[in-house]
Amino acid sequence: MQPFRLGERAGVVRGRIVGRIEALAEAVSDSAAATFVGAIPFDRREDGFLLTPEPTGPWTPGSGDPVRRPSVRLRQVPAPEDYAAQVDALTRRIAAAGDGLRKAVIARTLEIEAPDIIDPFFVHARLNGDATMRYCLPLPPLDGAPQRWLLGATPELLLSKRQGKIASHPLAGSARRSADAVEDRAAAERLLASGKDRHEHALVVEYVLDVLAPHCSHLHAPEGPSLEATQSMWHLGTRIEGVLKDPSTPCLDLVGLLHPTPAVAGVPLAAALVAIAETETIRRGFYAGAVGWANAAGDGAWHVTLRCSEIEGRHARLFAGAGIVADSVPQGEVEETEAKFQAMLSAFDCGPLPSPN
Ligand SMILES: C=C(O[C@@H]1C=C(C(=O)O)C=C[C@H]1O)C(=O)O
Numbered sequence: 505m506q507p508f509r510l511g512e513r514a515g516v517v518r519g520r521i522v523g524r525i526e527a528l529a530e531a532v533s534d535s536a537a538a539t540f541v542g543a544i545p546f547d548r549r550e551d552g553f554l555l556t557p558e559p560t561g562p563w564t565p566g567s568g569d570p571v572r573r574p575s576v577r578l579r580q581v582p583a584p585e586d587y588a589a590q591v592d593a594l595t596r597r598i599a600a601a602g603d604g605l606r607k608a609v610i611a612r613t614l615e616i617e618a619p620d621i622i623d624p625f626f627v628h629a630r631l632n633g634d635a636t637m638r639y640c641l642p643l644p645p646l647d648g649a650p651q652r653w654l655l656g657a658t659p660e661l662l663l664s665k666r667q668g669k670i671a672s673h674p675l676a677g678s679a680r681r682s683a684d685a686v687e688d689r690a691a692a693e694r695l696l697a698s699g700k701d702r703h704e705h706a707l708v709v710e711y712v713l714d715v716l717a718p719h720c721s722h723l724h725a726p727e728g729p730s731l732e733a734t735q736s737m738w739h740l741g742t743r744i745e746g747v748l749k750d751p752s753t754p755c756l757d758l759v760g761l762l763h764p765t766p767a768v769a770g771v772p773l774a775a776a777l778v779a780i781a782e783t784e785t786i787r788r789g790f791y792a793g794a795v796g797w798a799n800a801a802g803d804g805a806w807h808v809t810l811r812c813s814e815i816e817g818r819h820a821r822l823f824a825g826a827g828i829v830a831d832s833v834p835q836g837e838v839e840e841t842e843a844k845f846q847a848m849l850s851a852f853d854c855g856p857l858p859s860p861n
Pocket residue numbers: 609611660674675676677678739767768810811823824825826827828844
């Protein structure tokens with residue numbers, strides 16, 4: 505049986521339900537099982553999955569070979585200059601305002617090739633867990649392919665629900681942290697004062713409030729964003745809290761209404777999805793989807809699947825994206841995505857990104 509980790513939860517997989525988010529929400533509501541853990545992909549037309557877990561004691565990393573630094577190969581896909589060109593085209597598209605697009609999130613990947621099978625739990629154990637939700641889940645098997653794993657440490661809460669109370673903590677607007685304390689504080693202050701980042705952020709908060717408001721008797725968000733830190737990034741964040749009109753509304757139903765937020769898609773949603781499909785050259789899969797748990801009582805907690813990688817045999821693909829608005833600067837967004845790769849890259853222990861030729 506395959507092991508999994510999700511936050512503090514550890515177990516082995518007893519069963520698996522595969523389907524679109526609506527089907528998964530229904531399966532949880534109809535089930536007598538205590539708790540499911542699972543993931544939904546970015547594209548709602550694709551299948552996600554729920555695992556019925558059997559709890560175990562603390563999981564110890566397997567015997568698979570760790571990633572060995574000297575012989576690891578790294579490849580940026582698309583190359584930084586191609587990603588910059590995508591961002592540039594998108595800023596023009598937003599400025600031209602032809603389709604009403606105001607923001608779209610464009611992602612890229614970093615491919616890792618190791619000499620031996622990568623042990624996902626080795627990498628998971630090395631991820632920094634501070635203020636984040638760490639996860640390592642076995643993905644549904646593909647015929648004849650090695651087992652695939654979804655692994656990451658996300659800082660962003662999409663939605664939690666417990667006994668009629670909900671919370672969401674969208675992030676948008678980012679800056680790389682610095683090892684130098686003075687420069688680190690200056691980067692945070694610049695981010696908090698940046699009109700471009702505050703605009704990017706406000707679009708997400710507005711969207712989340714608009715989606716949740718009809719379902720809440722009370723909904724609160726602070727006036728402006730706060731600074732949120734991970735080990736390698738600063739973000740603008742807003743903690744939103746509410747009380748549901750109908751306390752029995754299942755958590756996964758609300759996740760289905762929210763996903764994908766403008767933190768990973770854009771505004772307006774339909775135009776952003778078209779822009780992403782026409783611009784992006786990678787397959788997102790579970791990246792920028794949601795990962796979490798749900799139970800038949802309707803409670804649950806789902807995070808945005810960020811700072812993640814998909815591992816398959818000797819290969820891993822890391823994902824990072826950035827929100828693009830009219831005044832985004834292409835090189836700035838290349839650097840932002842580079843910085844977002846950093847946490848996962850350190851966990852793989854394969855050194856810094858290769859410098860451009
Ligand atoms: C898209 C990612 O992150 C999202 C985008 C952010 C931004 O554009 O500033 C910040 C946090 C996340 O909501 C990612 O990490 O890949």
